[in-house]
Structure formats: structure tokens, C-alpha cells
Amino acid sequence: MPSEDTVQKYIIEWYDMYSMAIYKYIVKMLNDVQQAEDITQETFIRAYKYMKNERSVNNPKTFLYRTAHNLTVDHIRKHSPIQLFKDVFFEREDSRASIELIVEGREESEHVFEDLLSLKTTYRQVIILRKVEGFSIKETASILRWSESKVKSTLFRGLGKLESRLSEEGVYDKTGRKEF
Amino acid sequence: MTKQEERNFEHTLGNLNTKIGWSEDRQQQVRRRLAAQLNDTNSPEKASRIRRYMAPVLAFIMLLAVTGVFFLSEVTDQPIAEQGTPKQSADNRGTDQIQISEAEQTAIEEIEAGGFEVRLPTYSPIEQTEAVNIRQRPTGNVPHVSVQYINKYKEDVFTFQQEKISKVSETYRKERLSQMEADSDRQLEWDDYPIYYTKKGGTKTLKMVNIVTPQYAFTLASYRLTAEEIIEVAKSIPLADLN
Known part of the structure; x- marks a missing residue:
């Protein structure tokens, strides 16, 4: 020991x-x-x-x-x-600014980060672990204590949500080119 | 999404980490805090070992003392009851039930040295409530202090937040206050300031109380306490002479 x-x-x-x-x-x-x-x-x-x-x-x-x-x-x-109470006073003044401060870089990253934050926690965590941190399905399942099939299905749904939000905001155009 | 878009999307996600920074300075600061806390975590173990051995000795000494007092009272023929009663709390509401360690007290002093008047609740309906994790967050124009209150089993009793809102514009403040008024389930007045009570549903009900003064805004939140209890806690915040 x-x-x-x-x-x-x-x-x-x-x-x-x-x-x-x-x-x-x-x-x-x-x-x-x-x-x-x-x-x-x-x-x-x-x-x-x-x-x-x-x-x-x-x-x-x-x-x-x-x-x-x-x-x-x-x-x-x-x-x-x-x-909530803090947000009441911060809403206009700080919420956007804080995202800009945290994510240094192009507007596209900010958009993705902002939309990622707006997703529900389960979608957010599985997308971050798999797609940002690069963990395998097995590792992600171990971290979240989920089954591998739950990781796959939640990731699929979460990515779908994130993609549709980005498309709605016009982050990607129909020809496949980024608008930035 | 086209395949090209999907590739761009995956690429952006994969690169998100490179866009998030953490200065070496801050990282080292947390490292120092961690090292100090690891040392502290060891200390209580040693202390508990000492306590383990000291407890029987102390119990024996106390037994001797009690026997001695009884013996003396018999000899002098004075009833024990007349010799004093246990200490009562000042307002009979248990104001001495909140404990603050020396380290947390120092944290308060440091915050106050920076011009933030910390006003913490002095009452808790739960015995041996302890104020921990007293921290100031210098967020934008609204610095705030947050404190966690836990019971002797280290479970959350309630959380407290005090925000310095003197730099928030008057129009904005009024607008938010009227929204708070509309959202609240109950309103009452204390020390000439309104208290807003709100409860949020779910599997467990979160009870929240807000008090807003010209300079500061206070928020208390608890899953454990009842509405009446958390309102009593709010009333124990010393608001008089708040600059």
C-alpha cells in the first residue's frame, strides 16, 4: 500500500x-x-x-x-x-462577453461553443467526450457509466440537435461552404 | 448537412479545445492550492488519531470533575440548579449554530479588505451548520460572494450568494425586480427591504429567497429547508447599516 x-x-x-x-x-x-x-x-x-x-x-x-x-x-x-439571480443581472452585460473571452478565435468556434452550451447536459457531455476530447465509445461509456449503445444513440441524437441549430443559424450554407 | 459541412463541423468540434485557454499563472495557482489542501487533508487524520486516544482520558477527567462538583454541593448544601444554566443563544433562535472556521474567517476578511461588505446569515435551523467554500468571484461589473452551508454530515443545508450590484443601471435593476416580483410565490418585507420567495418544482422542490438592497443582492437556495425555515435564515442576514 x-x-x-x-x-x-x-x-x-x-x-x-x-x-x-x-x-x-x-x-x-x-x-x-x-x-x-x-x-x-x-x-x-x-x-x-x-x-x-x-x-x-x-x-x-x-x-x-x-x-x-x-x-x-x-x-x-x-x-x-x-x-438564476446572477443571470438576471448579468444576462445582457456578460453572457456573450464571457463566451468571447473563453473561446479565443474565429466566430465559427464561438457559434459551436454557444450552441453546445445550449444543449441539454446529456447531449453536451457525450459530444464533448467523443468529439472534442476524442475518447473512444468504450472510454466514454466508462466515464459516463453508460452502456456503449446508450453512448452511440445519445451521441447521434445530440449531434443531430447541434447540427440543426447550426444550420438554422446559417453557420453552414447549402453548398457545403462555411459562411465565415 | 452535406459531407463537406459534416467534415467542417467535426473539424471545428475537434479543434474547440485549442480555442480555450488557461493561463499558466492560474494553473500554477490552482496547483499551489491543491498542494496546500492535500497537506490539510492529512492533518485531520492525525488529529483524529490524537482525539481517539485523548477521548477516554478526557472522559475520565470530566467524570472526576462532575463527581467533585456533586460532592462539593453536598458539602456546602447549595443546590446545583442555582449555580447557572446552560448558555442560551442571543435571540433564542440558535444564532450560534453556524460555525465558521478560522480559514474561512480569514477569507471573509480578505474579501472585505477589497471593499465588499460581506453579510452572511447568522441563523440556521439545522444544528452544527458550517459555512464553507467562502469565495469571491470578480465577474464583470457584479462581483459576488458565494458560500455553502453544510450540516455535520457534510450535506448541503443551503447555499448563499451576495452580489454587489451598485454598478447595475437603475433601469435594468427596476426591470429585473419587477420580473422577480412577478415570478415570486410570496413577498414580505424585512428591515424595509422586500423578500421574494420562489419555489421551483421537479422531483425535489428548490426553495429560493431573494433580498435586494441598493448596493447588494442576496440569494439563498435550499432543497433541504422548508419555506419558513429559509425565510428565517434570510431574516438573519444583518442588513442594517449596509452601505
């Missing part, structure tokens, strides 16, 4: 390897950089507590994504209602 100090060393090593990816995953789920930092930190704390209880982790990356995913979904479930 590794000592507490050894576990601590592992966690810091994992932080150096995976924190950027984990942070970006949470940002895409929440569109809130402050919360993303907090949840990133909490992800590694949870990993530490898990390993301290003499439990081993075979695939740290998938394990960390699963932990981050659970924390993020928990955050959305528990805290999104309290944001």
Missing part, C-alpha cells in the same frame, strides 16, 4: 499531466472559468481521497475525467438554480 506521501506525489504528477485537459472539459460543460478551476482542484482532491483508501486506479485519465464529470454534473444539478 503506498504511503500518503506517495499518493500525494502521484496526484501532483497527474495534475501536471491532466489538469489542463480536465479544466477545459469543465469549462466546456459549465462556461464558467472560476467554477472550472474550483472543480478541477476538487477532482484531484477526490482522486487523492480515493487512492488513500487503498484503492488503485488503472487508467488515471479516464478516472479523472469520470470524477470531473460527476462533480460537474453534481454542480449543475445543485447550483444552477442559484445562478
